[in-house]
Amino acid sequence: MAIKRVVIFTGGNLGGWALSHILADDLLIGADSGALFLIMNGFTPDLAIGDFDSVSGQELSRIRSISKVTEQYDPVDKDYTDTELAFREALSLNPQEVVLIGALGTRFDHSIANIHLLVMAQQSGISASIVDEHNEIRLVTDKLTIRQSGYANVSLLPLTPQVQGINLHGFRYPLHNAKLIMGQSLGISNVLEAASGQITIEQGWLLVIQSRD
Known part of the structure; x- marks a missing residue:
């Protein structure tokens, strides 16, 4: 089985x-x-x-x-x-x-x-x-759907030097074809506002961290 x-x-x-x-x-x-x-x-x-x-x-x-x-x-x-x-x-x-x-x-x-x-x-x-x-951590290399589950924040951190072609739907701060570079804090503390949110990327490895204090 x-x-x-x-x-x-x-x-x-x-x-x-x-x-x-x-x-x-x-x-x-x-x-x-x-x-x-x-x-x-x-x-x-x-x-x-x-x-x-x-x-x-x-x-x-x-x-x-x-x-x-x-x-x-x-x-x-x-x-x-x-x-x-x-x-x-x-x-x-x-x-x-x-x-x-x-x-x-x-x-x-x-x-x-x-x-x-x-x-x-x-x-x-x-x-x-x-x-x-306080945290739930996933790695995305193409697409990921996350849902409301008691976490106030959703942060995106590159696990490769850069992650390209990032698109966010269902978030307070949407992104379209964005790029995150390792060493920046640009992706910290977004908020999922819809019942579910979609994250897609074109290139790289992206850590998705849902967190609460």
Whole structure:
């Protein structure tokens, strides 16, 4: 049976807000302490993965006993972060969508690396987003429709040196065949005024960040 959605919980900022993003038929992956978070909140990870250096031995035993599958990696002899290991596993299942929760936190290097994972999903033809309590982040290379979902702001930031041919419909500040250049803040804090908004671009990679304070 085709997998509709994979939701990954990883070890950044997590809280009760995160649980509302779980749907009944989601396949759940817990990366390192993200697996423990799921278990402590009554969910069974379909896969727990990582080096588990953020949990105690007793907690790891609990993760192993409850998760359907556990894959443990050496904390030194591995090429990828725990989050990327989980993300690669998710993409290998060829789902329609991957949602990454807990990917933003105090480690700014990890946060940026996790945002870059959206490129891998885009190249695989799989819809992906990063969600935390205040933000929802997507990458667009051609077109994207977003809907009103409780976020006050929509910001556009280039992930390539420039993004060309940007068109916005349904926004307070529409754009037509516009260009955004890396290093500018021109695309910050637009507002979606229609029930849904359309974003199209002709060239480049554009981060679309819906946010609230």
